[in-house]
Amino acid sequence: MTKTAPGIRRRSLLAASAALPLAAPHVRAQPAAVKIGIIQPVTGALAQDGEHGRLGAEIAINEINRTGGIKALGGAQIQMVFGDARSTPEGGVAEVERMQGEGVAAIVGRFASPICLATTQAASRYDIPYIVDVGVSDQIVTRGLKNTFRFAPGFGTVTRTALDNLVAINEAAGKPAQTAVIVHEDGLFGSGMARLLNTQLPERGFRVLETIAHPTPSRDMSNVALRIRALQPDLIIPSSYYGEFVLLARTMQQQRIRPKVGIYAVLNGAASNFRFVREFPDAANHIMDCNHWADPRKPKTAEVRAAAEATGRFWLYNIPLNYSCVRLLADAIERAGSTDRVKIIEALAASTFADHIMPYGPTKFENGQNMGARPVNTQVQGGDIKLIFPREFADAQPVFPAA
Amino acid sequence: MSALRPYAAILAVLAVLAVLPVVFTSGTMQNFLIFTLIVALAGQGWNLLGGYGGQFSFGHASFFGTGAYAIAILQERLGLNPWLALPIAIGLGALVGAVIGTLAFRARLRGSYFALVTLAFAEVFRIVANVLPVTGGAAGILIRLNVDPLNFQFADRAAFHWLTLLFLGAVMLLVRALERGRFGARLVAVRENEDAARALGVDVLRVKIAAITLSGAITAAAGCLYAQKFLYLDAMIAYGPWISVEALLAPIIGGLGTVFGPVLGAFVLHGIGELTKTWIATLTGGALPGVDLVLFGVLLIITVGFAPRGILGLLPRLRVRAA
Amino acid sequence: MYSPEILLTAVLNGLMTGSVYALIALGLTLVYGVLHIINFAHGATLTAAMFAVYVLHGAAGLDPYVAMIVTVPGLFALGYAVQRLVIGPASHGDDGNILLVTLGLAIIIENALLAWFRSDTRSIDVPYGFSVIEVGTLFLSLPRVIAVFGVLLVALLLWLFLARSTTGQAIRAVAKEKTGAALVGIDVGHIYAVTFGLGAACLAVAASLLMPTFLVNPRIGNAFVLVAFTIVVLGGMGSIPGALLGGLFIGVVESLSGLFMGESLGQIGIFLIFILVLLIRPTGLFGAKA
Structure with missing residues (x-):
């Protein structure tokens, strides 16, 4: 509570200072503001992701406006039109319609895949360029919608990379890990991930001892922990949202259950969340995660992180991703030299934008998917989240086996 | 002429609803209207059983979700045209209604017990739909975008509006006809006093099962329209508690056991919802999530406090005519 | 397929989880038994109580168990006031309206908490959070064992209060025959509000018992509502021993069906039992009279 209060004050201050130029007696006419739609679920089940996504977009918009706006449009400021997707498809579609009514040039946002599927479809009817921040389902970009772009990697890429990285880390350590138990939430995200893992782990020489699904929310993870104890796997691979993973990690610590080699999470809601690391440093220590993460080598990353933490929020991957998506969009509008949607779509399709803070390299869209996008491996080490793989981005060595 | 009189008010309301998409051309408004009509239709289904019975x-949600999943699965998995799938989906909704009704009413469940058993059935459907391969499991089922009236997908939102209205209108006329006929009288008798109704020779069990079957069919139709409008379903959308709540809120707010109650209730609820959302969003710039819903909750309680018999209950003349 | 040791642990886990379910159901069944309403705000009230424990721990450094000194009277007063000032007047005694009012309250509480605390999932770290009691090869979580005894104590106190105290007798009188009770001079409105307050106070205890090992976010109460309804029905609506036994029973059923059918599908076990009980013996498994 005490943490969010300054955030609100700060935001209203920012809003006030942004409004200031309009009130000042400027002689030169200001060019019309460019409206950008930001759609995130800030109420309902996915509110935590939505709120951090929104914060990332805000930081980017403030930065662009502070440094001269869209130069190709005479320094036009970017105006955010925010929509709460309410974590439901009809809520998302309703917001797209509202954005259309407000005349936005493009939309950035939407976290959950089901909502994403519905909203991108709605946006395609108006040719609104739509940059998806992270919807994991690959259906988003395989439906041939010309207006839809996904900046982050999808399911397929994440799983493949996660396992390639695991094989590399495992081999470097002398192959201590051979068996795994998969724990996943039973929604689209976790179940889809588990299916991919189940086919790909054996191909890479791992034995899947069991796949355990659990609902969100779960009231108790004791039985999951119990089964893990009976199975004694080398690795636990969890794909769950924040609360359930925290419960599992705490229960395991209490029951003194330790996988022989470690916990290797994929797109986990908690393993890359500083709240978890701060609140339960012991339970969190040495957990690995293959996830979206900002590039620690880029100087801009520290700047965005400082801006985010100044609002009292924890540094979640949604922030750098949405920051990067908005910057990517601004770059496309800059090159299109217009707010014409078709031109922006063309500019996005031809984008080589590299000034983002993700570890991706230059942007290159193929059928709307950013081909350079890839997840990286993080590990909780001594109360901090470190990037451990691939080596060219890493700021720490993996601790493997972690037990 | 006099045979048509009881239906005149319904036709007038339908005419007004039909003009709306011509007056309000913005996508936001038209989308709002379609969603509200779908909720009103689901509410009509609920009202037949809950309001009259x-x-x-x-x-x-058991009925809504069955209709929605059926139309989606029949066209995506079996390649059936959605127009052909529609009656099958509605029929399945009726079947689910008949089965749940037979089980629950044979066991003489009433009041809270009946309410809780329906809730449990919906939860079982939701859990099963989330794991079955045929429903797409947790990934849900996506109806392919193929805009063509022959395909039950319309480029023009107004067309979908009128189609939804056609369903709603047909149901309203049907409900009015039932209300004036023997079935309606028996249903109301069951509501007022089951034992008295039985003493008068009403087959209480049969009346209740007939009501829940029809109720299931109507709400399944609402599910079909939802599926064709948003083209995506998962277990939470189709069988989640949200639609069970929507379906009962609309008639209770509007006026229980009246033809217009569900429609009025749906418009008032969603109107208030949209207004508070827009108003709070402009006031705070969306920086305070949830405040609009707090206001919505307050308004809901105030509405109930001031209109205990629904909004229609505030208009005594209309109530007399409707009854 | 599982060793006896694992089965035993699963049963014990179920009993420990089930005891907290029982406490949550206790508040619900009490309100149902007296006011004959299904309180949809029960889950949101639990969430509010959990946040109260969280704040008292964070801001005042109060241990979750000590926090009960504040939260139990606080929630009792809140419940009393809400019934007296909001639910009673707004619902006009009509079932459908009570439903809407409690639903409205649930929406208000949940979203006010969202606006205030934001959506993050929070937990508190207490020194004994990871303590265990070792029984042979089993590790029993200390806070969860405490929870079992806490629940038994609350149930006993509540039962004694209803059986022995004057207010308790008045509550039972109102539950049996409202008009008759009013005729002999019992203030029915007051008794309703006291009952509602007691229901909320049960949640305050549940919140303190949960927080050392659980977590809180603005939606967490929903996770317990359906299961609490199930228990209330199983135990017979309005029955305190029924809620207690029902809670323990459901806890074990959930634990075992989770173990054998998987956590996701395992949830079905609860609802199927629920439906079967309703269809075959709607007065509840544990013998409460209708």
């Missing part, structure tokens, strides 16, 4: 269900 006095059997409060907390689980109309």
Whole structure:
């Protein structure tokens, strides 16, 4: 509570200072503001992701406006039109319609895949360029919608990379890990991930001892922990949202259950969340995660992180991703030299934008998917989240086996 | 002429609703209207059983979801045209209604017990739909975008509006006809006093089962329209508690056991919802999530406090005519 | 397929989880038994109580168990006031309206908490959070064992209060025959509000018992509502021993069906039992009279 209060004050201050130029007696006419739609679920089940996504977009918009706006449009400021997707498809579609009514040039946002599927479809009817921040389902970009772009990697890429990285880390350590138990939430995200893992782990020489699904929310993870104890796997691979993973990690610590080699999470809601690391440093220590993460080598990353933490929020991957998506969009509008949607779509399709803070390299869209996008491996080490793989981005060595 | 009189008010309301998409051309407004009409239709289904029959269900999601999943699965998995799938889906909704009704009413469940058993059925459907391969499991089922009226997908939102209205209108006329006929009288008798109704020779069990079957069919139709409008379903959308709540809120707010109640209630609820959302969003710039819903909750309680018999209950003349 | 040791642990886990379910159901069944309403705000009230424990721990450094000194009277007063000032007047005694009012309250509480605390999932770290009691090869979580005894104590106190105290007798009188009770001079409105307050106070205890090992976010109460309804029905609506036994029973059923059918599908076990009980013996498994 005490943490969010300054955030609100700060935001209203920012809003006030942004409004200031309009009130000042400027002689030169200001060019019309460019409206950008930001759609995130800030109420309902996915509110935590939505709120951090929104914060990332805000930081980017403030930065662009502070440094001269869209130069190709005479320094036009970017105006955010925010929509709460309410974590439901009809809520998302309703917001797209509202954005259309407000005349936005493009939309950035939407976290959950089901909502994403519905909203991108709605946006395609108006040719609104739509940059998806992270919807994991690959259906988003395989439906041939010309207006839809996904900046982050999808399911397929994440799983493949996660396992390639695991094989590399495992081999470097002398192959201590051979068996795994998969724990996943039973929604689209976790179940889809588990299916991919189940086919790909054996191909890479791992034995899947069991796949355990659990609902969100779960009231108790004791039985999951119990089964893990009976199975004694080398690795636990969890794909769950924040609360359930925290419960599992705490229960395991209490029951003194330790996988022989470690916990290797994929797109986990908690393993890359500083709240978890701060609140339960012991339970969190040495957990690995293959996830979206900002590039620690880029100087801009520290700047965005400082801006985010100044609002009292924890540094979640949604922030750098949405920051990067908005910057990517601004770059496309800059090159299109217009707010014409078709031109922006063309500019996005031809984008080589590299000034983002993700570890991706230059942007290159193929059928709307950013081909350079890839997840990286993080590990909780001594109360901090470190990037451990691939080596060219890493700021720490993996601790493997972690037990 | 006099045979048409009881239907005149319904036709007038339908005419007004039909003009709306011509007056309001913005996509936001038209989308709002379609969604509200779908909720109103689901509410009509609930109202037949809950309002006229006095059997409060907390689980109309069972019917809504069955209709929605059926139309989606029949066209995506079996390649059936959605127009052909529609009657099958509605029929399945009726079947689910008949089965749940037979089980629950044979066991003489009433009041809270009936409400809770319907809730439990809906939860079972939701859990099963989330793991079955045929429903797409957790990934849900996506109806392919193929805009063509022959395909039950319309480029023009107004067309979908009128189609939804056609369903709603047909149901309203049907409900009015039932209300004036023997079935309606028996249903109300069951609501008012089951034992008295039985003493008068009403087959209470049969009346209740007939009501829940029809109720299931109507709410399944609403599910079909939802599926064709948003083209995506998962277990939470189709069988989640949200639609059970929507379906009962609309008639209770509007006026229980009246033809217009569900429609009025749906418009008032969603109107208030949209207004508070827009108003709070402009006031705070969306920086305070949830405040609009707090306001919505307050307004909901105030509405109930001031209009205990629904909004229609505030208009005594209309109530007399409707009854 | 599982060793006896694992089965035993699963049963014990179920009993420990089930005891907290029982406490949550206790508040619900009490309100149902007296006011004959299904309180949809029960889950949101639990969430509010959990946040109260969280704040008292964070801001005042109060241990979750000590926090009960504040939260139990606080929630009792809140419940009393809400019934007296909001639910009673707004619902006009009509079932459908009570439903809407409690639903409205649930929406208000949940979203006010969202606006205030934001959506993050929070937990508190207490020194004994990871303590265990070792029984042979089993590790029993200390806070969860405490929870079992806490629940038994609350149930006993509540039962004694209803059986022995004057207010308790008045509550039972109102539950049996409202008009008759009013005729002999019992203030029915007051008794309703006291009952509602007691229901909320049960949640305050549940919140303190949960927080050392659980977590809180603005939606967490929803996770317990359906299961609490199930228990209330199983135990017979309005029955305190029924809620207690029902809670323990459901806890074990959930634990075992989770173990054998998987956590996701395992949830079905609860609802199927629920439906079967309703269809075959709607007065509840544990013998409460209708």
